[in-house]
Amino acid sequence: MEGRPLEEAELIEQAKRGDTEAYAEIVRRYQQLAFRTAFVVTGQAEDAEDAAQEAFVKAYRALPHFTSGLPLRPWLLRIVANEARNRRRSAGRASGLVVRVSQDRPSVDAAPSAEAALLASETRTSLLDAIGQLRDDDRRVIACRYFLDLSEAETAEVLDLPRGTVKSRLSRALARLRLALATTDPPTTESSDDR
């Protein structure tokens, strides 16, 4: 797009009038979050792509019903999550979510906080090991809240849980994580964070 990037509200209004270019720009802005959210739900990249694409198509059709002025993100996430859950159900398989970290440091676009730089690689390894020991439900709620940085309300929508259950499940997941960490010996060698 040329010139000043359009505000989201302007894009929404244009898309409501049938402007697929404007809608494509909306998709561009949310596609990473939508895809990753679908991935957390389905555990499969292919299913996540299909779910996210279909969700955006359905959202376009539903756009005339979207109330202008409300935040688009939770509305989109709800549609993405519904589609991802349906795919997971219809696939008839329960793909566990596998959490991996990149060998590389985060990109500039995903710049870590100053604190992030301090997280020692051996601690990351221990943390990943401990996450790997958790139940899949625990991994998903942790992924939503801490890795995707969703709010409690958004996490509830994505996982199709009451908000109170998100809170209690998260608390239990963190407790189990601490327990797993307590029983994991810190690595004595240098970083092996590519596991």
Add this chain to the structure above:
Amino acid sequence: MTDNRRLHDESSVESALRELAPTIAYPPTPDLATSVRAALTDREALRPPRFRWRLFRRSSLAAVVALVLLAGAALAVGFGLRGLSIVFVDTPPPGASEELRLGEPVTLAEAQAEAPFRILLPTMSKPDEVYADSRSGIHQVTLVYRSPAGDEVDLLVTQFLARPELDAAVKQVGPGTSVEAVIVGDQEGFWIAGEPHVLTYVDPRGSVIEDRIRLVGDVLVWQAGDLTLRLEGAGSKEAAVQIAESIE
């Protein structure tokens, strides 16, 4: 430098998880903007029909009746058939548009392949269009019968399994709407007629899903085995029951 012992209280673990977030390796994000735009262009010709019935106007009045399909027994204070209860609520939903929300256009064969139930069909003729929709968590199939000229929707038959874990569909109607118990074959049903009413869905937690609204006209709702069926557009209770009894 952090170490394992640092992570034995909740806030430290939370901090460590947040620090881990930027390093999480996801599969590469596909170019959805391009694929979605292409899909929208391809499907434009298959957009769902729109109702043009004048009756379907926005209702702004307060008292409403909600039909809650399924479990909702704790909420039910009035009528009820198996898997269907009628409850009274105080607050009407926000406005609705006139567009039908039928889901994805599919062939009858595709709909049957995807549906977790045998699709029941009226004996009168094959549907002009078929739609499938799983947005609410309920797999729903809608048969569309068009007017002879093809420019308007004459009849809609929607069916879905009343799944016990869902609180299910809610139908809210404005004042002046009558709800009458009827018999369809040997099954109980309800004929809801009068003012416009709104079809919404609630999720398993009982909260209303945001993309829920469409207005419908007089409607017959009944059950056939595990299926709940809804018939709209028949014009009269008698015609609706007659059509419903021909569905098999």
